[in-house]
Amino acid sequence: MNLDIEFVLPHWLYWSVLLILPLVVMFLVDRSFRRGGTISGGDTAEVPAGQEVEVSYQPPGNLFTNVVDRISGFSGRYVAYWALIAPFIFTYEVLVRYAFNSPTNWAHESMTLMFGMQYLIAGAYALREGGHVRVDILYQRAKPLNRAALDLVTSIFFFIFTIALLSTGWKFFSQSVSDAYFFGSSYANETSFTEWAIQFYPVKFMLFFGALLLLLQGIGQLLRDGQSYRYHWRLHQGSRTFARVLLIVAGLLAAWVAFEMVNIAVTDYDSLAGSLEGVLGNVGIGSLTLVMFGSLMVVLVAGLPLAFVTGGLGVCFLYLIGTQDMLNLMPSRIFPMMTNYQLSAIPLFIFMASVLEKAGIIEELFDVVYKWMGGLKAGLAIATIIASTLLAAMVGVIGAAVVTMGLIALPAMLKRNYDPEIAIGSIMAGGTLGILIPPSILAIIYGVIAQQSVGELYLGSLIPGLLLAFMYGFYCWMRGTLNIKLAPPMPVEDRVDMKEKLRILRKMLAPIILVILVLGIIFTGIATPVEAAGIGTFGALVVAAMHKRLTWPNLHAACMSTLVASAMVMWIIFGASIFVGFYILQGGQTFVQELISGAGLSPYAVLLLMMVLLVALGMFLDWVGILLLAVPIFVPLIEGLTFDGLFGLPGVNATDVSLWFGVIYLVNMQMSFLSPPFGYALFYIKGVCPPHITMAQIFRSSFPFLGIQALGLMLVILFPALVTWLPNLAYG
Structure with missing residues (x-):
């Protein structure tokens, strides 16, 4: 038939x-x-x-x-x-x-x-x-x-x-x-x-x-x-x-x-x-x-x-x-x-995030993780980072996790006498994981600009993203262990037994299955990232309906917030494509490449120079603007270099250089969100902080996590297999 x-x-x-x-x-x-x-x-x-x-x-x-x-x-x-x-x-x-x-x-x-x-x-x-x-x-x-x-x-x-x-x-x-x-x-x-x-x-x-x-x-x-x-x-x-x-x-x-x-x-x-x-x-x-x-x-x-x-x-x-x-x-x-097909994933993933957030499901997610992890020293900060990781895997919307966790987790931590700098730093660092953890919207735009497979970028950034999440959590645990007053565990009377933990975990089964579904169909090649975003959004509507929160007011709010966010991203792309496109047309790309290559620097020195420039740009420019200004110039130059490894460690296969640099770029952009004086996460969190929290405190809270991000960047450069192993395993 x-x-x-x-x-x-x-x-x-x-x-x-x-x-x-x-x-x-x-x-x-x-x-x-x-x-x-x-x-x-x-x-x-x-x-x-x-x-x-x-x-x-x-x-x-x-x-x-x-x-x-x-x-x-x-x-x-x-x-x-x-x-x-x-x-x-x-x-x-x-x-x-x-x-x-x-x-x-x-x-x-x-x-x-x-x-x-x-x-x-x-x-x-x-x-x-x-x-x-x-x-x-x-x-x-x-x-x-x-x-x-x-x-x-x-x-x-x-x-x-x-x-x-x-x-x-x-x-x-x-x-x-x-x-x-x-x-x-x-x-x-x-x-x-x-x-x-x-x-x-x-x-x-x-x-x-x-x-x-x-x-x-x-x-x-x-x-x-x-x-x-x-x-x-x-x-x-x-x-x-x-x-x-x-x-x-x-x-x-x-x-x-x-x-x-x-x-x-x-x-x-x-x-x-x-x-x-x-x-x-x-x-x-x-x-x-x-x-x-x-x-x-x-x-x-x-x-x-x-x-x-x-x-x-x-x-x-x-x-x-x-x-x-x-x-x-x-x-x-x-x-x-x-009319770029790949960019259609941006409004879809933002819409998926908005549906889950407007339905109150993200708040429930944090509550579940908090009750599971709260008994640990610095458990609330660790719970925030875990919830941010799961949130990043659900939505891929840069900045949304910072604001959401700021509204939900910050009052809870301050109420329990957490040091404000640990509380704020864990929220900002956890929120920026949306840059690395699939389905990252930044990875989608990078893939379009650099002509790199988005699926490979997703797989390549997964291990570095989880590694950074672990490092953030370990730092919070160490601070709470060395000085329990900085990040006290959950009071005994607020803790729940294992039976209750398993009961409340059932509320998160649907969102977790949604994450597995979206990432699974991308990594297995069943669907493109755009199709996965569409299916994920459909799944978010189903999850909201299961929680009895698929209402017209919620859909309206999700549609309007999606519109503002996607319009902001796309109009930056429109404006920057004119500016950068004309500069490249005038020979700017060749000029910068010859300027860097003519300096006689080694491949790793060139990479270091690029990282410094990206961090400097991240202090002032929006992430989309940096991507459209820097990536068209950097990627062709980096693809022509050979990276044989540092300190006797394995190098990067020539066919993997573009993917490796893409993930390095994503890690670097995570740093840009926390870099004073104008990192965007600093202002996102300021918008939801109590009035007594000053910008000086927010700046200080970012420094330890910036150090962790710099360490993560160094590890990705020294050990390219952190990026290339999973994509090569999946795609050969």
Whole structure:
């Protein structure tokens, strides 16, 4: 009997589901809230509320800003509910492939395109919610008036990026439809290259539409920045000179941008007198490197979100070094990221994390581990690290574990008289394990950028991740043993017997089975990491239902937090891909490689130099920005080197160098999250700490665990088999 399923999703049904389903979910969610529905778990998105700098004055806005906020809110909510479709589609794909020998292309393609459109539309909502990550080096230390002036200055780069994307995005879209309706040469009715042959023009339209939504939200933000400037100008005590200078700079930049826009609009080949188009065209690559990365650091520390720093500067250098036609590089760099299949795993794993967290299952997980380990010296800190390890294996969301464990474990440890530095350090270190323990989202992006197998990266990082978790726990146990007052065990009256431990363990069977399922189907090759993420998310929905917490309010909260987190990551990728892509196009990759290789350093000295540079970047930049700036340059160079081993120890097989370096990179990025003064874990935990915990205490708490991470990095370098043994065993 032939069990083949020949179903192919009709195009009209695909677009109908995307259009109608969000409206149905909105109705059900709103009805549930009206009937008293509540969210079970906490509110711990990838970018916690406590990370942003609180200001006493909130600009009131006006009619325009209120309308724009509503538009951004509705559009964000609309596309957020698309995430509910993917778990069912990917589960269907794996089922029909293995049960009925009927693999499909449309399942993967439809979801990849859906998420690509979601990323673009979600940018405005993330901006409204403050979800775009910024580096607050000078910004948070500035006086309120100067901070408002910095907002006005840096907004110029935001508008450079969004207006350029709006213009080039429209041209990119129009060329994919038909000459009958739009000007210019065209790929009339452009479709995908698979047998599904879906039309690309609705997807490409989102480049224009997403930029339009972002531009409107940015104008609303600019109006609020102006209100804030006027308010603080009236209240400011002392000199206003710096604020005046910044305002003059903003005016000059705005005038220059307006003039160059006129130049682009009225000329084709000959620029207007005074235009800066192509003015840096003859600058050498060495000087260009200093100019590009010097200006990047200056604008970055001024407080503009990283996505718009890199994107805005990328547009500037496209214009200053090339010609106005080179601006069309923007959509051609962003569209491949929108439609990259591997990157679809990011929103899926984040959604999986959000479903488990909103359903309160992560809190139950910690409670179970705490009751099992609490009797040990420093048992609560060890329980936190074990729970963080399990949490990392469930979700792979960087930062979520730090905030979640901070909300759950920190009050419990402080209540039991733990030394604050041990309590905070164990939470931050355990939380960063999400970088290494599969399914790490950082590993997914690294695999895409470095053209490395994500499955091999997962297997290669598993042993180093577990090794670091053991080292964290052993350090806490040693501190508790040497001085029991620093980390006392659980009081005797709070302990439970083995029978009770086994009883409460049953509550965690479903989440643990989910972890084994997700990792098992990746490691055995049954499904790709993207499919595993879809199946894992479907499993998370089942687990939430088993715990009677699969409610519309919980699903709504999970969808919205997923939207902000994935939009933040993807817009950084979009902006950085323009900046880095142009630098590489100008020969930057070759320049840096020749600079390092020409220094006459040994392979291990080159590796050491890279590690130092990555740690230094980690003190200031977001992990996605570091990856997109450094990996395209470092990986080709490292692949050409031979590592024969240090101190007589075995070296690295040439075929394993890329995998080995990938895991070394992941371990290094774990350090970047704890590196003062601007490691992101430091600010994640500050957002959930009691007021009496100072940043100085948080900094001190990170140092011992940074030392452990450095030791772990050294072990991975000295003993490459820690990385390569498991992948070679599994894949040969």
